[in-house]
Amino acid sequence: MKIAGVVLAGGQSSRYGQPKMFEPFAGQPLYKNSLKALQQNQLEPLIIATNASLQKNFAEQNIEMIIEKQPHQGPLFALQNIMLNFPDVEWFFVVASDMPYMNADFVQTMLTYIDDRYDAIVPKQATRIQPLASLYRRTALPNATRLIQQNKRSMKSLFDQVRVCYVGFEEESSTFININTQLDWAQTVEKEFHDE
Numbered sequence: 001m002k003i004a005g006v007v008l009a010g011g012q013s014s015r016y017g018q019p020k021m022f023e024p025f026a027g028q029p030l031y032k033n034s035l036k037a038l039q040q041n042q043l044e045p046l047i048i049a050t051n052a053s054l055q056k057n058f059a060e061q062n063i064e065m066i067i068e069k070q071p072h073q074g075p076l077f078a079l080q081n082i083m084l085n086f087p088d089v090e091w092f093f094v095v096a097s098d099m100p101y102m103n104a105d106f107v108q109t110m111l112t113y114i115d116d117r118y119d120a121i122v123p124k125q126a127t128r129i130q131p132l133a134s135l136y137r138r139t140a141l142p143n144a145t146r147l148i149q150q151n152k153r154s155m156k157s158l159f160d161q162v163r164v165c166y167v168g169f170e171e172e173s174s175t176f177i178n179i180n181t182q183l184d185w186a187q188t189v190e191k192e193f194h195d196e
């Protein structure tokens with residue numbers, strides 16, 4: 001059974017002001033942190049989903065680049081596009097490209113929940129769920145397609161329609177910290193500095 005690792009890296013970064021996935025973090029562009037966490041779990045294929053204007057900034061070997069013909073359609077659309085492009089993959093581990101604390105241990109833990117009874121495996125904290133650090137099974141594709149046709153574009157709307165395994169995580173877990181604004185970035189880099 002094939003389990004792909006997917007980094008979503010085709011967002012607008014409008015709150016950040018410039019493409020946030022390329023900000024240097026621990027000596028590498030930020031998106032590499034998500035890629036590494038998937039790679040270290042031997043997920044195959046490894047896929048980066050992005051758009052034509054960002055594509056030139058990625059320098060990867062042995063990574064499948066999926067270039068969205070229509071950019072900025074959001075994560076659900078990106079997931080549908082990837083599932084259509086990889087018909088022989090059963091599960092897709094989807095991770096955002098703006099998560100400085102994403103790590104291989106988290107990915108490994110999530111993989112242990114894979115089960116035929118589910119269409120999605122989703123981290124759940126006390127006050128939020130984490131659709132962009134989740135596993136999606138090919139069986140979710142018809143529902144994703146229907147929602148997109150209805151112009152419902154949120155991952156959460158998918159969870160109302162498919163069988164979801166929610167996996168509990170501490171509210172304080174740093175794994176899910178993501179960068180939306182320059183302030184988020186300053187605080188993250190500062191924390192990293194103080195932790196060292």
Ligand SMILES: Nc1nc2c(ncn2[C@@H]2O[C@H](COP(=O)(O)OP(=O)(O)OP(=O)(O)O)[C@@H](O)[C@H]2O)c(=O)[nH]1
Binds near residue numbers: 009051073096179180
């Ligand atoms: N491939 C792909 N990735 C996306 C798309 N929209 C968002 N993402 C990615 O999903 C993750 C979360 O995106 P957000 O931060 O919610 O949105 P964003 O467009 O990047 O940023 P804002 O414009 O500030 O909302 C990031 O890693 C984005 O790069 C899309 O249409 N296609």
